[in-house]
Amino acid sequence: MHVSATEIPGYTYGTPAVGSSSASMDDLQRLKVATGFNAEDERYLQLAGAVLGDQVEAIVKHWRAGIIAGIPHLARHSRKLDGSPLPDYLARSNRRFEQWILDTCLRPYDQDWLNYQQEIALRHTSAKKNQTDHADSTSHVPYSDIVAFVAVLNETIRPYLQAKGHAEAEVTQMHAAWCKSMHMQMALWAKPYMEMERAGREW
Amino acid sequence: MHVSATEIPGYTYGTPAVGSSSASMDDLQRLKVATGFNAEDERYLQLAGAVLGDQVEAIVKHWRAGIIAGIPHLARHSRKLDGSPLPDYLARSNRRFEQWILDTCLRPYDQDWLNYQQEIALRHTSAKKNQTDHADSTSHVPYSDIVAFVAVLNETIRPYLQAKGHAEAEVTQMHAAWCKSMHMQMALWAKPYMEMERAGREW
Numbered sequence: 001m002h003v004s005a006t007e008i009p010g011y012t013y014g015t016p017a018v019g020s021s022s023a024s025m026d027d028l029q030r031l032k033v034a035t036g037f038n039a040e041d042e043r044y045l046q047l048a049g050a051v052l053g054d055q056v057e058a059i060v061k062h063w064r065a066g067i068i069a070g071i072p073h074l075a076r077h078s079r080k081l082d083g084s085p086l087p088d089y090l091a092r093s094n095r096r097f098e099q100w101i102l103d104t105c106l107r108p109y110d111q112d113w114l115n116y117q118q119e120i121a122l123r124h125t126s127a128k129k130n131q132t133d134h135a136d137s138t139s140h141v142p143y144s145d146i147v148a149f150v151a152v153l154n155e156t157i158r159p160y161l162q163a164k165g166h167a168e169a170e171v172t173q174m175h176a177a178w179c180k181s182m183h184m185q186m187a188l189w190a191k192p193y194m195e196m197e198r199a200g201r202e203w
Numbered sequence: 204m205h206v207s208a209t210e211i212p213g214y215t216y217g218t219p220a221v222g223s224s225s226a227s228m229d230d231l232q233r234l235k236v237a238t239g240f241n242a243e244d245e246r247y248l249q250l251a252g253a254v255l256g257d258q259v260e261a262i263v264k265h266w267r268a269g270i271i272a273g274i275p276h277l278a279r280h281s282r283k284l285d286g287s288p289l290p291d292y293l294a295r296s297n298r299r300f301e302q303w304i305l306d307t308c309l310r311p312y313d314q315d316w317l318n319y320q321q322e323i324a325l326r327h328t329s330a331k332k333n334q335t336d337h338a339d340s341t342s343h344v345p346y347s348d349i350v351a352f353v354a355v356l357n358e359t360i361r362p363y364l365q366a367k368g369h370a371e372a373e374v375t376q377m378h379a380a381w382c383k384s385m386h387m388q389m390a391l392w393a394k395p396y397m398e399m400e401r402a403g404r405e406w
Contacts, residue, residue, distance in 0.1 A: 027347070030276055034351035036358070073233055143397070144230070144390035147350075148237035151386035155239070155379055176358055183354035187347035190393065194346070197400025 049105030252308030
């Protein structure tokens with residue numbers, strides 16, 4: 001695990017500050033089955049975590065400065081409403097973004113992980129966005145933009161998975177495991193968004 | 204285009220039977236930018252359509268009989284509530300599933316395509332599921348299961364993209380374009396689901 005995780009501002013994984021997920025471990029199991037996520041994927045995510053461990057700062061810089069900064073309708077969510085920068089907000093959320101890569105790869109997908117998926121989603125909805133960092137930014141990130149941008153995460157993570165010289169077949173398996181996790185996470189994130197609409201009816 | 208598209212039961216693409224999407228062409232453009240979908244992806248989807256054209260029956264058989272049939276919480280959506288089969292419903296929806304592969308690859312992403320994305324989503328919600336085929340099945344497919352299963356679609360489509368002997372780099376580009384489209388479609392499908400909760404607030 002990332003040694004400095006406890007020093008990351010606003011990172012509350014596994015603490016009492018995180019509420020219980022309204023999705024259950026049975027729901028998570030259902031999503032694992034639907035994506036085909038299995039013990040082999042768990043092993044390849046561990047390997048991915050080892051491979052990505054010293055690259056997360058570069059990866060998030062690539063995503064944030066290299067891609068998101070060039071897409072105004074995404075970049076605005078780390079800025080003030082008038083478009084001026086919020087460097088502290090961006091820096092703090094980047095640290096959490098980096099840790100999320102590691103959590104995706106290295107954490108057991110247990111109740112704490114499930115709870116934090118809900119917390120992550122809520123921090124992108126109007127229920128909790130900006131609160132952690134006392135930022136004066138957009139009220140929420142549309143769910144649709146998150147789902148769309150995960151396509152970019154999935155495509156751009158691959159060279160980083162290749163960067164330590166693993167065989168292409170291993171890279172493919174790490175990447176497949178990563179993508180399955182992304183689909184489970186997108187599915188989980190949808191629930192708080194839908195609950196912002198009305199108490200979870202069709203999720 | 205699939206020559207027999209007009210003969211597919213319940214397939215109403217581009218007809219007045221399809222309502223106007225509540226997502227706009229501007230929304231679609233926003234999703235294209237967020238996924239990085241560009242003219243090159245459009246060309247590679249056309250190539251993918253040519254590659255997959257005579258394989259769609261085998262692909263859907265793989266997905267339905269080879270995978271979904273073995274996952275009870277997914278298989279039930281093509282069955283009666285008591286679990287007994289609905290062969291006509293399954294056969295008709297399989298034909299549309301096949302055509303959806305072709306539409307993903309070959310159709311222009313215009314207003315008709317956008318409208319049909321909404322129609323596809325609605326046919327998985329309690330607003331319209333079962334109606335097209337007068338089936339007596341589950342009331343809706345949870346959005347989360349759709350997002351989860353798209354991971355399987357993305358992983359299993361790749362060998363079919365390789366099946367016509369294209370260079371690996373071309374297969375990778377066809378696959379990347381396919382995945383970007385899937386993310387745009389998942390994002391679009393979320394809107395009718397959220398509108399089932401309350402008139403689109405955070406999508």
